[in-house]
Amino acid sequence: MCDSQLPSSVEGHDRVFISDLSSAEALEEESVYNLLADARFFSFGRTRRTGQLLFKTVLEKALFSSPAACLATVRQRLKKIEDDAGPDADKDRITLQSIAGALERIGPANFTNDQHLLDTLRPGGFLHWDPADAADRVVIFAERIETLGFLEQNLSRDLKLKPDQIAVVHARVRLQPG
Numbered sequence: 457m458c459d460s461q462l463p464s465s466v467e468g469h470d471r472v473f474i475s476d477l478s479s480a481e482a483l484e485e486e487s488v489y490n491l492l493a494d495a496r497f498f499s500f501g502r503t504r505r506t507g508q509l510l511f512k513t514v515l516e517k518a519l520f521s522s523p524a525a526c527l528a529t530v531r532q533r534l535k536k537i538e539d540d541a542g543p544d545a546d547k548d549r550i551t552l553q554s555i556a557g558a559l560e561r562i563g564p565a566n567f568t569n570d571q572h573l574l575d576t577l578r579p580g581g582f583l584h585w586d587p588a589d590a591a592d593r594v595v596i597f598a599e600r601i602e603t604l605g606f607l608e609q610n611l612s613r614d615l616k617l618k619p620d621q622i623a624v625v626h627a628r629v630r631l632q633p634g
Contacts, residue, residue, distance in 0.1 A: 484566050485519075488526070488558045492516055495551050498544035499537050515555070518600060522569070522607070523562040525600035530556045564610040573607075574614055587621055601626050 492515050500507030511533070518526040530552050537545040564570045576582045577594065586592045598604050604624045612622055 482566060482568050484558070484562045485523075485568060488519060488523070488555065488562065489516070491555050491558055492519070495555065497548050497551065499540060499542070499548045519559075520569070521598060521600045522603040523559045523567055524602040524606040527556060527559040528600070528602045530559065564606075564614070570606075570610060574611075577611070577615060587615060587617060 492512060495512060495515075497508045497511055500511070515526055515529055518529045534549060534552050534556070537548055573596075574581075577585050579586075583594065585594055596607060598607065604626055608622055608624045611617060612619075
């Protein structure tokens, strides 16, 4: 859907702007999606077909969140099958290592979700957010803890946020009074 096809008012906002990264910028990310689409996994035992489809969906969903989340999922699967000496696990290790290598090549500059978020948050962006105004806050929810770390690191750097301007809160972190 292009901008001209969108309604002129969306939930109180005057206009929605959609920007696309060029194909060169999204090439690394697209290569991972292609690897995931073509991937076959064999070490799921009797539930091979169901397990394979479910795991591919888990990987795709993790990549929608962030490359860091997907890489954590790949590493967890590699750890789970590390002691399995069977040929099916060997095939899966090769596939997973290929996916991990491709994920490691995705930097923040060529991860489309990160770039869209930055475009939204930067001065002149859709939210008109002012990080210098302590009363002007943005709360970002993420499904994966790895994504929260990815966002904290990259938003801090890209938006030049000071440590007191960004915080990560999740179930494993205990907030300190203060």
